[in-house]
Amino acid sequence: xxxxxPMIEARGVQKWYPNGFHALRGVDLSVSKGEVVVxxxxxxxxxxxxxxxxxxxxxxxxGSISVDGIALSNDLRNIDAIRCDTGMVFQQFNLFPHLTVLxxxxxxxxxxxxxxxxxxxxxxxxxxxxxxIAEQARKYPGQLSGGQQQRVAIxxxxxxxxxxxxxxxxxxxxxxxxxxxxxxxxxxxxxxGMTMVVVTHxxxxxxxxxxxxxxxxxGQIVEEAPPETFFTNPQHERSRQFLAQIL
Amino acid sequence: xxxxxxxxxxxSTPPLRPARPAPKSVQPSWAGALRQELFASRTxxxxxxxxxxxxxxxxxxxxxxxxxxxxxxxxQANTTLFAIGRxxxxxxxxxxxxxxxVAALSGVSWGLLRAFPRADRSGEIWPFNDRLAVALxxxxxxxxxxxxxxxxxxxxxxxxxxxxxxxxxxxxxxxxRSWPPRLVKLVPMSWPLLYLFGMxxxxxxxxxxxxxxxxxxxxxxxxxxxxxxxxxxxxxxxxVALGRRSSLPLLRWASVLYIEFIRGAPLxxxxxxxxxxxxxxxxGGWAPDRVWRAAWVLTFFCGAYLAEAVRAGLSAVxxxxxxxxxxxxxxxxxxxxxxxxxQALRIALPGAVGQFISLLQDTTLxxxxxxxxxxxxxxxxxxxxxxxxxxxxxxxxxxxLFWCCCAALGLGSRALERRLDPTHSPA
Numbered sequence: 001x002x003x004x005x006p007m008i009e010a011r012g013v014q015k016w017y018p019n020g021f022h023a024l025r026g027v028d029l030s031v032s033k034g035e036v037v038v039x040x041x042x043x044x045x046x047x048x049x050x051x052x053x054x055x056x057x058x059x060x061x062x063g064s065i066s067v068d069g070i071a072l073s074n075d076l077r078n079i080d081a082i083r084c085d086t087g088m089v090f091q092q093f094n095l096f097p098h099l100t101v102l103x104x105x106x107x108x109x110x111x112x113x114x115x116x117x118x119x120x121x122x123x124x125x126x127x128x129x130x131x132x133i134a135e136q137a138r139k140y141p142g143q144l145s146g147g148q149q150q151r152v153a154i155x156x157x158x159x160x161x162x163x164x165x166x167x168x169x170x171x172x173x174x175x176x177x178x179x180x181x182x183x184x185x186x187x188x189x190x191x192x193g194m195t196m197v198v199v200t201h202x203x204x205x206x207x208x209x210x211x212x213x214x215x216x217x218x219g220q221i222v223e224e225a226p227p228e229t230f231f232t233n234p235q236h237e238r239s240r241q242f243l244a245q246i247l
Numbered sequence: 248x249x250x251x252x253x254x255x256x257x258x259s260t261p262p263l264r265p266a267r268p269a270p271k272s273v274q275p276s277w278a279g280a281l282r283q284e285l286f287a288s289r290t291x292x293x294x295x296x297x298x299x300x301x302x303x304x305x306x307x308x309x310x311x312x313x314x315x316x317x318x319x320x321x322x323q324a325n326t327t328l329f330a331i332g333r334x335x336x337x338x339x340x341x342x343x344x345x346x347x348x349v350a351a352l353s354g355v356s357w358g359l360l361r362a363f364p365r366a367d368r369s370g371e372i373w374p375f376n377d378r379l380a381v382a383l384x385x386x387x388x389x390x391x392x393x394x395x396x397x398x399x400x401x402x403x404x405x406x407x408x409x410x411x412x413x414x415x416x417x418x419x420x421x422x423x424r425s426w427p428p429r430l431v432k433l434v435p436m437s438w439p440l441l442y443l444f445g446m447x448x449x450x451x452x453x454x455x456x457x458x459x460x461x462x463x464x465x466x467x468x469x470x471x472x473x474x475x476x477x478x479x480x481x482x483x484x485x486x487v488a489l490g491r492r493s494s495l496p497l498l499r500w501a502s503v504l505y506i507e508f509i510r511g512a513p514l515x516x517x518x519x520x521x522x523x524x525x526x527x528x529x530x531g532g533w534a535p536d537r538v539w540r541a542a543w544v545l546t547f548f549c550g551a552y553l554a555e556a557v558r559a560g561l562s563a564v565x566x567x568x569x570x571x572x573x574x575x576x577x578x579x580x581x582x583x584x585x586x587x588x589x590q591a592l593r594i595a596l597p598g599a600v601g602q603f604i605s606l607l608q609d610t611t612l613x614x615x616x617x618x619x620x621x622x623x624x625x626x627x628x629x630x631x632x633x634x635x636x637x638x639x640x641x642x643x644x645x646x647x648l649f650w651c652c653c654a655a656l657g658l659g660s661r662a663l664e665r666r667l668d669p670t671h672s673p674a
Binding site for chain 2: 055080084086088092098160
């Protein structure tokens with residue numbers, strides 16, 4: 001069960017894109033250690049932008065965010081420290097195509113954490129074992145299926161031993177028959193107590209795994225509730241509209 | 248550690264037809280294939296016959312001229328001039344030493360490439376192409392020195408050098424795997440060292456008497472200028488390409504200004520301009536004479552075009568690659584070095600090599616500012632009353648020499664491209 005110690009603390013986050021679009025309009029969110037928060041919402045509602053601010057892939061103009069007690073500021077050392085502790089899994093996997101699976105996993109621990117390659121590779125093999133693709137370690141990403149690639153991407157994040165994992169629509173680019181294997185891996189991670197913030201449209205996953213579901217619309221949080229409440233008895237008109245569209 | 252491997256698919260599946268091997272295609276005979284390619288229909292046949300006649304006519308004419316009328320004495324008498332210009336005779340052993348070292352290191356590198364194939368390659372130690380290349384080398388070593396009417400001692404030297412190349416190739420190919428890994432790692436690093444050492448051998452220094460650049464010439468000067476410009480323009484191109492995409496305005500503007508200035512002027516103008524103003528622009532010792540000034544102009548010229556090739560490569564790498572690298576905690580330089588540049592440079596490679604090939608050919612412009620590169624040497628030879636009217640022989644030789652150099656660059660780059668290709672298709 002999640003504890004009360006906050007891992008992510010976002011207060012009044014405002015973001016404007018350079019073209020003037022007001023993408024985030026004062027968003028507050030607090031995620032506790034071991035908690036799984038699923039963020040849903042129509043496309044363009046700012047949910048991806050929001051989780052990308054957590055590891056400074058997106059800048060924000062007003063408000064404050066702190067991750068694991070470190071305040072996100074323009075100080076580059078803070079940003080690097082937060083990125084080391086925050087894994088991110090992308091919709092398009094973003095594996096490095098010129099490196100083998102094993103090299104994809106070991107690159108950051110060797111280069112950033114300056115750990116010994118042999119030691120990192122042993123850990124990487126254990127992680128690949130855990131996501132069920134140890135036999136593909138010497139292959140290149142282009143030789144794997146989408147589901148396998150996304151599992152490699154998750155293992156790559158885990159190899160940095162992050163305290164938080166961010167998922168940006170991890171199953172949206174997958175063929176339907178591959179969604180299951182990725183969700184299965186995420187389910188096990190949640191069960192192991194990983195703190196996770198997941199942007200997804202997977203109802204089943206949200207219902208089953210999330211401690212809290214957050215609905216965003218037009219750059220704001222419309223509703224925040226435990227999944228059973230959210231799916232059966234939404235409080236807000238926008239949530240009802242959204243659920244009616246996707247169910 | 249818990250296993251979170253997804254379970255096997257549930258549900259029963261109906262029995263499927265088993266896979267079977269593809270039907271064997273009938274291998275057409277050599278003549279049959281030719282007939283299919285060239286004479287598939289009446290029109291195809293007509294076009295083929297016409298083309299073959301034109302090609303035959305041209306080839307026969309050329310051969311009759313080359314073997315009958317042409318007087319190759321002009322080449323035979325000036326072999327040394329074409330090769331190294333007026334390099335002093337007492338110092339020529341330095342160039343021979345350099346050729347020997349290059350041959351040995353080439354042989355070792357070539358052999359090691361075959362001894363350590365990539366995991367997804369066949370791993371043959373003597374693939375067909377290599378046997379063909381060795382046969383060609385053997386033929387050239389036997390025929391060329393004789394055809395050039397070199398003295399027997401000189402012919403002997405070329406045989407020994409060719410034998411050295413093939414022997415080191417053989418040794419490294421067969422025994423490279425059992426060499427200590429440190430030694431193997433030393434080989435690629437010894438190329439830049441050999442280049443620097445070669446510079447010392449050619450120019451003098453470290454106790455060797457100096458040979459001023461005005462005495463370099465012919466193929467030596469051409470290759471030296473081209474390789475200097477290629478090697479130094481590469482880092483310039485990468486830095487300027489990154490600068491052009493930088494978020495710092497000053498850096499971006501400076502890069503754009505540099506690229507547009509260079510690309511907006513013909514090389515020959517820049518070469519003349521460089522002779523006059525480079526002395527004021529670069530620190531004292533960098534461009535002391537005409538040769539070095541020309542070398543720097545070629546370098547900066549090539550750098551600007553290369554920057555555009557690299558920029559194309561950089562834009563072809565999806566932005567998600569940089570995001571993924573940064574989100575793993577890599578700093579900007581680390582992400583560029585480990586993730587973005589390896590992919591961008593591989594994409595930029597064909598364009599860059601095209602650039603290098605035209606640079607090699609552009610070195611002929613050096614003759615217009617009075618340097619004795621291959622073309623400059625050729626012009627002095629043709630101006631010699633003894634060889635008046637022998638232009639065709641000289642130009643054909645130059646064309647073949649340039650063609651060989653460019654073909655080598657092209658072959659090398661294609662081999663490199665294949666080696667760097669991780670059989671990937673980015674998701």
